Amino acid sequence: FYQDRVDSYNTVLGSHLYSTEETELILYHDYVFWIGDLNFRLDSESFKFEEVDLMISKNELGKLLAVDQLSKARKSGQAFSELNETLPTFPPSYKYKIGTSVYDGKRFPSWTDRILYKANVANYETYKLSLNQHSYTAHADFLESDHKPVSSNFSLAVFSTKISNDLLLPCFGPIVTFVDTGPCYANEDFQVLYTVKIEDRKYMKTWDWIGVFKDNNTNLEDHLAYTWASTRVARDQVFEVLFDESVFLSPGDFKLVYFSAGARDILGYSKSFRVRFREFSAGPTAGRPLEEASEARETEHAREARENLEL
Secondary structure (H helix, E strand, C coil): CHHHHHHHHHHHHHHCECCCHHHCEHHHCCEEEEEEECCCCECCCCCCHHHHHHHHHCCCHHHHHCCEHHHHHHHHCCCCCCCECCCCCCCCCECECCCCCCECCCCCCECCEEEEEEECCCCCCCCCCCEEEEEEEECCCCCCCCECCEEEEEEECCCCHHHHHHCCCCCCCCCEEEECCCCEECCCCEEEEEEECHHHHHHCCCCCEEEEEECCCCCHHHCCEEEECCCCCCECCEEEEEECCCCCCCCEEEEEEEEECCCCEEEEECCCEEEECCCCCCCHHHHCCHHHHHHHHHHHHHHHHHHHHHC
16 A cells, blocks of 8 residues: 555656646645645554554654654655655544544554645745745544544745736736625625726636635635626726625625636635615605615615715
8 A cells, every 4th residue: 555655646746737837747836735644654564553552652753753654755755755744743643433532443543644845945036935834733632533633834935016026927916806885785686896907807717706705714615606707897997797686695794706717816805794684664665666675776786886986
């Protein structure tokens, strides 16, 4: 199995291609993070399970890392030698009895879950990249799996607007600006307006999309709804799309994200906005037909959007 894991790494490294020529291969990118259950084990002929369990309890991890297969592969140059790893100072993350922090004697404890990284610090002639790791740990309080999840914190150097212009980097920073269109109500259509400078419109593509997210979401896959972005100006240099009344069924805080199909990146995001139920008073309009009430809401949205644009 050791050789299979080594071969898998080298296959992925050589065959996984990206569409951008400058970063066609994985290791061409500015920063590389290789994260996951890499499935490297301890050489089982070195110790018995009881010996391993005892060494872990005594925090004698160095003896176990000496027979760690991933460390062996990196040292020999067979796999992952292109990447960096701080040796784990936490107990092996696998294999536990589910619901406990007790190792399962059916498998040798091993550091199967790893985080490796690389910074191509010399990718730019006039700017040096940097990547610093601040923590690398397993979370023993998670009991839902036979693995303990592993995490790491990093800080890295990114470009300022000035540096990106000096390096002639395309499409740096958000280019899509969402326009505040006023109050948003549950169970009603939602009009989205946004602007893009003329010189930046070349980055807009046919399959760009705009997603609605809860305000605390951080994963692009967690959108509540999405619609294809418009590539044509609707009026007054403003682009317009519409979400129907089924998107916001209940109140809450939300945000919009513009995702580029061409750049495979976020080109803009809105401020957080609140959706609430519309309050209807028992005045003269209480008996109006639903069609007239709907027209009134549309007129109110249009007026509020126009006032925000004029500001």
